[in-house]
Amino acid sequence: MANAGAERVPSGEIAGRIARFQDRLRLDAIAAALLTHASTLYYFSGTAQQGYLFIPADGAPILFIRRHIVRAREESSLARIVSVSGFPQVAAEIGRSSAEMTRLGIEADVLPTAQYFRIRDQFPGADLTDISIAAREIRMRKSPWEIERIRAAGQQLARMFSQVPRLLAEGQMEQELAALLEYELRAAGHQGFIRMRAAGSEVFFGNVLAGEGGCVRGKWDGPTCGAGPNPAVGVGAGTTRIERDKPVFIDLVGAFGGYVCDQTRVFVLGRLPLPLQEAHSVCMEIQNQIVAAARPGVRVSELFVLARDLARQLGFGPYFMGPDGDQAAFVGHGVGLDLDELPVVTERGRWRLTEGMVIAIEPKMVFPGQGAVGVENTWLITADGIERLTSGTDEVTCVG
Amino acid sequence: MANAGAERVPSGEIAGRIARFQDRLRLDAIAAALLTHASTLYYFSGTAQQGYLFIPADGAPILFIRRHIVRAREESSLARIVSVSGFPQVAAEIGRSSAEMTRLGIEADVLPTAQYFRIRDQFPGADLTDISIAAREIRMRKSPWEIERIRAAGQQLARMFSQVPRLLAEGQMEQELAALLEYELRAAGHQGFIRMRAAGSEVFFGNVLAGEGGCVRGKWDGPTCGAGPNPAVGVGAGTTRIERDKPVFIDLVGAFGGYVCDQTRVFVLGRLPLPLQEAHSVCMEIQNQIVAAARPGVRVSELFVLARDLARQLGFGPYFMGPDGDQAAFVGHGVGLDLDELPVVTERGRWRLTEGMVIAIEPKMVFPGQGAVGVENTWLITADGIERLTSGTDEVTCVG
Numbered sequence: 001m002a003n004a005g006a007e008r009v010p011s012g013e014i015a016g017r018i019a020r021f022q023d024r025l026r027l028d029a030i031a032a033a034l035l036t037h038a039s040t041l042y043y044f045s046g047t048a049q050q051g052y053l054f055i056p057a058d059g060a061p062i063l064f065i066r067r068h069i070v071r072a073r074e075e076s077s078l079a080r081i082v083s084v085s086g087f088p089q090v091a092a093e094i095g096r097s098s099a100e101m102t103r104l105g106i107e108a109d110v111l112p113t114a115q116y117f118r119i120r121d122q123f124p125g126a127d128l129t130d131i132s133i134a135a136r137e138i139r140m141r142k143s144p145w146e147i148e149r150i151r152a153a154g155q156q157l158a159r160m161f162s163q164v165p166r167l168l169a170e171g172q173m174e175q176e177l178a179a180l181l182e183y184e185l186r187a188a189g190h191q192g193f194i195r196m197r198a199a200g201s202e203v204f205f206g207n208v209l210a211g212e213g214g215c216v217r218g219k220w221d222g223p224t225c226g227a228g229p230n231p232a233v234g235v236g237a238g239t240t241r242i243e244r245d246k247p248v249f250i251d252l253v254g255a256f257g258g259y260v261c262d263q264t265r266v267f268v269l270g271r272l273p274l275p276l277q278e279a280h281s282v283c284m285e286i287q288n289q290i291v292a293a294a295r296p297g298v299r300v301s302e303l304f305v306l307a308r309d310l311a312r313q314l315g316f317g318p319y320f321m322g323p324d325g326d327q328a329a330f331v332g333h334g335v336g337l338d339l340d341e342l343p344v345v346t347e348r349g350r351w352r353l354t355e356g357m358v359i360a361i362e363p364k365m366v367f368p369g370q371g372a373v374g375v376e377n378t379w380l381i382t383a384d385g386i387e388r389l390t391s392g393t394d395e396v397t398c399v400g
Numbered sequence: 401m402a403n404a405g406a407e408r409v410p411s412g413e414i415a416g417r418i419a420r421f422q423d424r425l426r427l428d429a430i431a432a433a434l435l436t437h438a439s440t441l442y443y444f445s446g447t448a449q450q451g452y453l454f455i456p457a458d459g460a461p462i463l464f465i466r467r468h469i470v471r472a473r474e475e476s477s478l479a480r481i482v483s484v485s486g487f488p489q490v491a492a493e494i495g496r497s498s499a500e501m502t503r504l505g506i507e508a509d510v511l512p513t514a515q516y517f518r519i520r521d522q523f524p525g526a527d528l529t530d531i532s533i534a535a536r537e538i539r540m541r542k543s544p545w546e547i548e549r550i551r552a553a554g555q556q557l558a559r560m561f562s563q564v565p566r567l568l569a570e571g572q573m574e575q576e577l578a579a580l581l582e583y584e585l586r587a588a589g590h591q592g593f594i595r596m597r598a599a600g601s602e603v604f605f606g607n608v609l610a611g612e613g614g615c616v617r618g619k620w621d622g623p624t625c626g627a628g629p630n631p632a633v634g635v636g637a638g639t640t641r642i643e644r645d646k647p648v649f650i651d652l653v654g655a656f657g658g659y660v661c662d663q664t665r666v667f668v669l670g671r672l673p674l675p676l677q678e679a680h681s682v683c684m685e686i687q688n689q690i691v692a693a694a695r696p697g698v699r700v701s702e703l704f705v706l707a708r709d710l711a712r713q714l715g716f717g718p719y720f721m722g723p724d725g726d727q728a729a730f731v732g733h734g735v736g737l738d739l740d741e742l743p744v745v746t747e748r749g750r751w752r753l754t755e756g757m758v759i760a761i762e763p764k765m766v767f768p769g770q771g772a773v774g775v776e777n778t779w780l781i782t783a784d785g786i787e788r789l790t791s792g793t794d795e796v797t798c799v800g
Contacts, residue, residue: 005629005630006627006629006630006631006638006639007630008631009631036600038600038602038634039632042631042632046631047631047634048619048631048632048633048634049618049619049634050599050600050619066600066619067617067618067619067621068617068618068619068625070617071616071617071618071619071634075631075634106513108512108513108514108517109512109513109514110512111512111513112508112509112510112511112512112513112599113506113508113509113511113512113513113515113516113530114508114509114530114532114599115513115599116513116516117508130513130514132514175586175592176587178586178592179583179586179587180583182582182583182586182592183579183580183582183583183586186575186578186579186582186583187576187579189629191628191629191630191632191633192575192578192582192604192605192629192633192636192637193602193603193604193633193635193636195602199450199512199514199515200436200438200450200466202438202593202595203593204592204593205592216471217467217468217470217471218449218467218468218471219448219449219450219466219467219468219471221467225468227406228591229405229406229589229591229592230405230406230407230591230657230658231406231408231409231442231446231447231448231475231658232439232442232448232591232657232658232659232737233448233591233592233593233658234438234447234448234449234471234475235593236592236593237592238406239406257630257632258630258631258632258633259632337632
């Protein structure tokens with residue numbers, strides 16, 4: 001399994017992805033896209049080596065590699081892979097040969113400004129247009145090959161979560177338990193490095209939060225963030241210690257063959273206070289109702305409204321997705337090569353569920369001074385419903 | 401120690417850094433800088449929460465926080481910390497009140513293009529100028545407070561390297577040994593997440609490379625890169641297995657309180673082939689000569705030329721810093737909040753060594769088909785020379 005994650009992306013996958021993206025470029029009247037983000041390059045070429053991928057609306061893509069071209073040629077099935085030193089010449093040719101090279105798509109959300117300046121200079125006649133949403137939306141529907149990898153990442157999580165009762169101990173710091181669980185994931189073949197796309201977002205393995213450590217707000221736009229080991233990192237497991245009868249909230253990310261899978265479970269030494277127990281049950285009920293409602297054609301906004309209204313109706317509105325007045329505005333998000341993929345399950349989300357989408361659904365509640373509870377699983381939208389890619393009980397696990 | 405890393409940056413540190421940066425802004429005739437990169441924000445404010453830091457050449461800085469402002473106010477000693485929602489108004493005020501607001505500095509190398517567009521719209525009269533070199537150079541000289549943190553990161557590495565003989569085993573995959581060593585670092589208080597600044601650069605903990613795994617080229621602009629667990633990650637430990645009489649090349653990064661420390665050692669089950677043993681000795685000799693030459697006032701270019709010429713003179717030119725024809729153009733780099741800080745020790749490097757600089761010096765040799773050898777330590781430039789912040793023998797450690 002650990003070896004299987006290192007295999008090349010099949011050429012049929014690459015060809016299909018590029019064809020779908022070219023359809024989208026034509027639909028949006030974009031002449032070509034020039035892509036540089038690591039996840040994007042890997043998705044469309046099979047290599048994450050550094051460079052620029054030029055995808056015209058019609059015709060064959062060209063991968064310009066800064067380094068390392070030998071490696072890129074081994075990993076990618078694209079026919080035309082050239083050194084980035086040839087970029088100015090090819091750019092000039094493209095400019096001359098295409099009278100329609102007016103709108104050139106860039107991923108403005110992740111493209112560094114210095115690279116934007118360079119592209120602007122190379123394509124003086126072009127209208128540089130942000131196509132980041134299109135580049136992200138094309139990745140929403142996963143292929144069976146991609147889903148297989150997300151399933152494998154889910155199996156890493158299953159193995160890791162099964163070890164929590166053995167590893168968790170009173171008085172442990174969040175980051176001490178986190179280190180043990182990160183090792184379990186790595187031993188199960190976890191790739192280590194995880195990508196997030198949103199500007200300023202960074203992640204290590206996720207969150208391991210003890211008691212009031214689950215209430216620390218921060219730069220993550222989610223129900224929990226974690227203090228992190230220090231203010232320089234500012235997210236994730238920190239120095240809060242595990243105490244009896246307080247929730248140990250574990251939100252970790254599996255990662256296999258480039259693809260991630262997201263899962264949260266709550267553990268406790270002893271028993272949770274009654275309001276937190278009830279809140280956890282409400283989160284499970286919210287999850288179950290989302291699952292009952294989810295099928296192709298449903299708008300993600302319907303799922304968000306269903307979740308939030310149920311939380312309010314049962315009296316848990318002030319705790320839903322964060323402390324009162326400071327609540328995250330979503331209850332789920334796509335996962336894939338990045339941890340923060342589309343669709344995002346928000347009140348205004350216009351996306352409709354489609355077969356092949358893979359979405360983490362995470363109804364959670366935060367009780368100031370006490371901690372966070374809730375459940376998260378990663379789900380696949382199927383032809384007629386939804387299938388769970390993560391496993392294990394959703395209940396709070398009481399240890400000792 | 402693990403707790404000490406979570407402490408706030410002292411207000412005197414912050415004030416001194418801003419004062420030095422303002423001197424630089426005035427020298428470069430920049431009216432103000434608008435900074436957004438996580439390491440930069442942390443360096444100048446004490447918090448890495450998301451937002452914009454406005455530093456005028458004269459006057460008090462303003463930290464605009466997107467999220468989370470409560471956390472930013474707890475962590476930062478800056479007097480003026482406001483919500484980013486007030487940004488347009490303050491920007492307009494700044495624009496009106498300052499007739500000289502012509503040159504506004506941005507970090508173009510790391511600023512996402514979408515944020516560049518927003519800044520351009522908020523400051524319509526400003527000439528947006530790249531000040532990334534200035535923002536990086538200001539960080540070259542470390543304070544005693546910073547050096548203390550880098551030393552602590554070095555102690556993590558010492559503890560981890562001492563465990564290698566116990567943990568290394570024949571037939572292990574690179575990533576299996578890496579997982580064990582990452583756990584040792586985490587157990588020693590390693591913060592986990594490590595930042596790199598160069599566009600497209602990403603790092604997990606570093607490299608654990610077995611035999612010919614040390615020869616895999618890739619997107620890192622260094623002597624080694626590693627295959628990584630899969631082409632999606634593309635750097636670091638991979639699936640190559642450890643064999644007898646082949647080098648196990650371990651280049652890992654300690655990280656404490658935001659600051660990193662970099663060290664490489666070579667281990668072998670059995671004995672290295674003679675040419676690799678000799679090459680390793682040459683790397684140690686290069687290190688020793690660099691150490692003898694290094695003191696305040698020396699140009700980094702002199703150190704590079706000294707290293708490269710010695711490698712050539714001893715017949716190891718074709719292996720120095722990478723395989724023949726594909727060699728890295730440096731022999732050292734600054735470390736601090738990012739793994740890839742200034743100065744970079746290159747042939748053209750114009751920086752002069754200065755008291756307080758912290759530099760990883762890494763003479764290495766790569767033998768195609770056989771593996772990588774060499775040594776890396778992290779050093780502090782002192783008033784009259786250089787002091788080692790990493791520890792342990794530089795020799796190849798033979799195990800079993």
